[in-house]
Amino acid sequence: MSDKTLNIKGTLMSLSTPVVMGILNVTPDSFYAGSRKQTEADIEERIQAILSEGGQIIDIGGYSSRPDAEEVSPEEEMERLAFALKILNAHYPEAVVSVDTFRADVARKCVEDYGVAIINDISGGELDPAMFGTVAGLNVPYIMMHMRGTPQTMQQHTGYMDMMEEIMLYFASKVRELRLLGVNDIILDPGFGFSKTVDQNYLLMNRLQEFGVFDLPLLVGISRKSMIYRFLGGTPADSLNGTTVLNTLALINGADILRVHDVKAAVEAVKIITKLKVEDHVHP
Structure with a gap:
């Protein structure tokens, strides 16, 4: 059992x-049509759901990061x-x-003006050099994902000498940088589907436990992604x-946070796995 915590506005x-x-997508073009919410009634219904x-965090995004997504201006986002x-x-x-953005200004406004508790950055600070300093100043938990390139180009960047080693080194160097700036709560997201082929995503899932060396919360987001439907056939809806x-x-394999479209199914998975672990301790 993990004893990890997140500082959410002073409460652990x-x-x-x-x-x-x-996931609460306020984008017109997210890859999974069922998750796009744009009217007030839609948004309220999704939050309620x-x-x-049993969702404990609402992750809200205004910029679709699917491959080939349209560029969105900071103002529009x-x-x-x-x-x-x-x-x-x-x-x-x-x-x-939590707000899903790679722009430091957007992150700052969301925290300062709207009380957002967590920043979720798909670029790990790569797309906005001001992000690390901004997060340090805001003193909020920071989700740092592994990606190469941009959402528009990421699938052209899937060539690795040793993918796991590269992701590990990427996180090691960025965690150090954030620690030196005084960022306390860092969450790692290995970035399933971002600059990775279908096979590389399965390799990553198989070796997820290796991220335990960082002793940091681990977020996994594979909900309805192409690693599933490109392999099994069908669409995100299937x-x-x-x-x-x-x-x-x-x-x-050690995930602490599941980022999903289908909350009920994920909560049930958590309950069953937690039950199995408890029984394991009770009856060794």
Whole structure:
């Protein structure tokens, strides 16, 4: 059992049981059509669903990071996020919210103006050199993902001499940089589907336990991604079963946070894996 915690505005969130983060996309072009929410009623319904199904963090994104996604201006991204954050603050002020952005200014506004608790950066500070300093100043937990290139070019960057070694070195150097700036809460996201082929994603899942050397919370986001439907056939809409299988493996291999579209299924996976681990301790 992990004794990891996250400092959420002065309150410690325990990760001794893995937590589920529900995705709230306020983008018109996310890869999974079922997750796109743009009207006030849609957004409110989605927030309600995430919380009632047991999601402990709401991850809100205004910039689709799927391969070949359209470029979105910082103003447009902030406008989309602000629309949803106002609804969240009005109706669910207690909700723990993370914002999915690689832009330091957007991150700062979301934390300072709307009380966002966590920054989730798909670029690990690569796309905005001001990000690390901004996160340090805001004193919020920071989710740092591994990606090469940009969302538009990432699938052209899948050639590695040794993928696991490269990802490990990437995190080691960035964790050190963040520590020197005084960032306390760092969450690692190996970046499934980002600058990785289908086979590389499965290799990564198989070797997930190796990230334990960092002793930092580990986030896994494989929900309905192409590693599932390109392998099994079908579309994102057909990929819930594959998602649950992989989320279960991720939990067995040390994931602390699951980032998902389907909260109820992920919460059930957490409950079952936690139960198995408890029984294992009770009856060695």
